[in-house]
Amino acid sequence: MKTIDLVVIGGGPAGMGAAIAAYDAGVRDILVLERDHRLGGILEQCIHNGFGLHRFKEELTGPEYAWRFEKELRERKIAFRLDTMVLDLSEDKVITAMNAEEGIFRIQAKAVILAMGCRERPRGALNTPGTRPAGIYTAGTAQRYINIMGYMPGKKAVILGSGDIGLIMARRMTWEGAKVEMVLELMPYSGGLTRNIVQCLKDNDIPLLLSHTIVEIHGKERVSGVTIAQVDENRKPMMETARFVECDTVLLSVGLLPENELTRKAGVPMDVRTSGALVDQRRMTEIPGIFACGNVLHVHDLVDYVSEEAEIAGRGAAEYILQGSEPDPNPVTVRPGNGVRYTLPQRIDRAEDTTIFFRVTDVHPAVRIRVKAGEETVLMRKRPRVAPGEMETVRILGSKLQGYMGQTLTVELEEEAEHGT
C-alpha cells in the first residue's frame, strides 16, 4: 500500500486552501482527491460575484475565487487526482479511492484533512405532501442546470426557503427570463445574508413571504402549482390562509447538510449541533491525525471563512505530521449558551490565540456576546445585529486562555435593549 504524508479529501475551496497551507508549513508529500472533473467544488457553479470581499478586498465570482487557489496549488506542484471518489476511510487513516484510470487503490496517510463540503436538504426531508412530478429541484441543482449545463429548469418558479442559494437563484432565474413568483420562508426571518435579500429579491421585485410554507405540490407529470399557507408561531400551517400559486418549478433552499459519510465510516465523534466532527482549535477531530475544515465541518455563510478555517486545518495537519502531537490533558471545552446554536471549535487544547466561530438561534438587534467560565465573564463584545444566517466570531488571546485550561467556556447572547422594541 502506498503511503502519503497528507491526503486531502475534496478539492473545493476548503481542500485547496488546506493543502496550500500545509505545503507552506513544510509538508511536501500531499495528495488532493477530488470527485468532480475539475477543482473548485461548488464555487464552479457560483458565477455571481461577492466572493472574497473579506479575504481579498475584492468582489470575485466563485470560479475566480477558486482559480486563485487552484493557481497557488499548481504553482506549488501539489498533486491532485480528479474524477476520483473516496469510498472509504478507516480509523487508522487508510483511504480507499477509485477512478477510471487507476481502478480502486488504497493509501496509508499520516494525516487526513476532510473537506467534502455539504449537500442540500431534499424534498423528502420536508415531508411536503402532494404529487411527485418533474420540476422540483434543490436550488443548487437548478444552479448547475443554468450555469454549468446552460439549460433552464423552468419558466415560472416558487422558491421555498430563503437560504443564500435560494436567493441567488431567484435572481438568476429572473435574469434568464423566468418569472419567480415568490420566495417563501418558514421562519419569521430569512436564513440568508442581508445583502442577498436586497440585491437578489428587492432589486428584482421578488416578494419574500416570511412565516410561509408550501403545504401541497400539484401536477401529474410536471409541477402545475403549489398550495402555500402562512404558519403560526409553532410553524404549523394555518389552512385558512392557504392559496394556490401556479408555477412549473419549485426550488428548494431549505438547508445544507455536511456530507460526513466518510467521517462516520472512520468513527470520528460528531457534534449533533453542527452535524460535523468535534474538533480542537487546529481543526483536529478526536481521532489524532484526522482533520476537518469547510462546510463538511459546519455550514459557512462566506467562503472567506472557509479559507480561513482551511488554513488553520492545513497548518494543524502540518504540525501533526512534522512534529507529532501531544494533546494537552487539560483542554478548554467550548459550548453554546443562551441564544447560541453551536460553537466551533468545541475544544481548545493549547493556550494560543483562537477564534471561536458560532451561530445564533434568532435575529437580535443590539446584543452583547458574553464568553463565560462558570459565572465569571471572560470576554464581552457588542454587536449591532446578529442573525442565524450570518456566522459570528469572537477572538480570545492565548494569554487570556492560559487561566482557563481545564475549564468550560460558554458563549452566550445578552439582549442590550429592552425586549419588544
Added chain:
Amino acid sequence: MLYDVAIIGAGVVGGLIARELSRYRLKIVMVERSHDVAMGTTKANSAIVHAGYDAECGSLKAKLNVEGSRMMESLCRKLGVKYLRNGSLVVAYRPQDMERIGKLYERGKKNGVEGLEILDTEKLHQMEPSLSQEAVGALFAPSGAIVCPYELNIAAVGNAMDNGAELLLDWEVTKITEDGDGYTLWSGENHLSARYVINASGVYADHVAAMVGDSSFTIRPRKGQYMLLDHDCVGSVTHTLFNVPNELGKGILVTPTVDQNLLLGPTAEDQEDREDVSTTPEGLEKVQENARKVIPSVNLRGVITAFAGLRAVGSTGDFIIESPRQGFWNVAGIESPGLSSAPAIAVYVTELLAGQGLLLEEKEDFMEERVAVHRFNELSMEEKNRVIRENPLYGHVICRCESITEGEIVEAIRQNPGARDLDGVKRRTRAGMGRCQGGFCGPLVTEILSRELGIPLEKVTKFGGGSYLNVGKTREEHIHEND
C-alpha cells in the same frame, strides 16, 4: 402483426406471465401505457413476500400466495434480483389480540405455511429488541421475505425480452375488436392482433375487460402512503413488523427493505380516482404515528422520501383470474398478496391458456437466467478492478450517496428493458435513490441519457410524457416571449 399472446400491462404480473410464456415457441408482446415498465401498483407497494397465513382458506389468494412465496427465492436467483428471507412478525399489543394471533396461526397452517410459531413476550423482544415494550406476543412466519418489486418486474420483462418477447411502451389500449381467430388491440391508430389476450392492467383492468363486453367485476383503487428512511435508520430492525389486524384496522407495517432502508406504511384509503397517487398530511402523519408506536426509537428525521401507490382491489374479494371469452383472460384484482403470488400466477395462467388450446412447445434455447447486471458495490476489490479495466466507466462514480457508477447507468440504458428516463435509471441502478435524492447526480444522469439515447437534453424526462426536466437552453427566444 399477429401474436400468439398479447399481455396488456407490463407490471410485475404481466412481466412474469410474459417471462413464463417465453419458455415456449410463442410470439409474445407486452403493451404498456407508460414510458417504462413497473409504473403502476408495482412501483409503490410494501415489497413483501407474504408467508400466506392471511388469505381465506380455499381462496385463490391463499393457494397462489403460498405457492408464489415458495417459488420466489429461486426465481429471484435466476433473475439476479435481491431477495431476503427476513421472516415476518404479526405483533399483538393487547392480551386480547393474542386470540387473533392464534386464529392466524391456525389459518396459516391450513393454507400450508411452513414453520409458523407463536412467540411469547420474552422471545419476541429477544428477536426484535427495538420493538415497543408494549408488544405482548407475535406470530412468527420464518418464510416471510422481502424483495424489490420493480427490480423483479424489470428483470422479468428483461428476461422475457431476451427470450424473444416484445415490449411496446407508451402504448395504451383504447379499443379491442374481435376477429375470427382472436383479438385486435388498438392504441389510437396503432393496432396489433393476438390469438390470446391477457388483461393484466392493474387498476384499469375493469375498463379493459369492458372493451370486450365483460362487466363481471369492478376495480376500486385503494391508496397506500409510504415513507422511506435512510440506511442509518434501520438500526436493529430485521423482521417485517405487522400489527395484528383487529377492530382498529389492519395496521401499518414497518420493514427493512432489501436495499437496507426502512419502509413505513401503507395507509389504506379507498378512492375513485385511478391516477391520484399524491401524499397527504393526514396520511403521512398516520404512517409516522404507527412507526413511533411499533419502534419508539425510530428516527423520523431520516425520511428520504414519501410516496403513494394504488392497490387494485377487485369487487369479488379474491384474485380474478377468469376467461369471459375464448382467448381473453382477466388477471385482475391482484392486490395484496399480489407480489408474493405473482410467480405462481404466471404458471397458473400459462396452464389455463394451455387448457384453452394454446400450444406450449418448449424452446431448447430458453435462457432461464437473466444476463447478470453488474452490482458494482457488491464486488470484491479485485473484481471491481477487473471490471474497471474492461470498462473504465465503472471507475466513475455518478451517484455519490449510493456509489453508483457510470458503467452501471449505461448498462441500465442498454440492457432489456432499457431505461429511457431519469426514474427508469433510478429504479434500475439506485442512482438518485439515496439521501440527496438525485440533487447531485440528476443532471449527470440526464446528460448520460441524452448521450446514450441520442436525444437532446431537453427531451430527457423524469418518467415520460410531459415530465420534462428543463425547458431548453438559457437565453432562448421562447423564454423571453413568456414574460
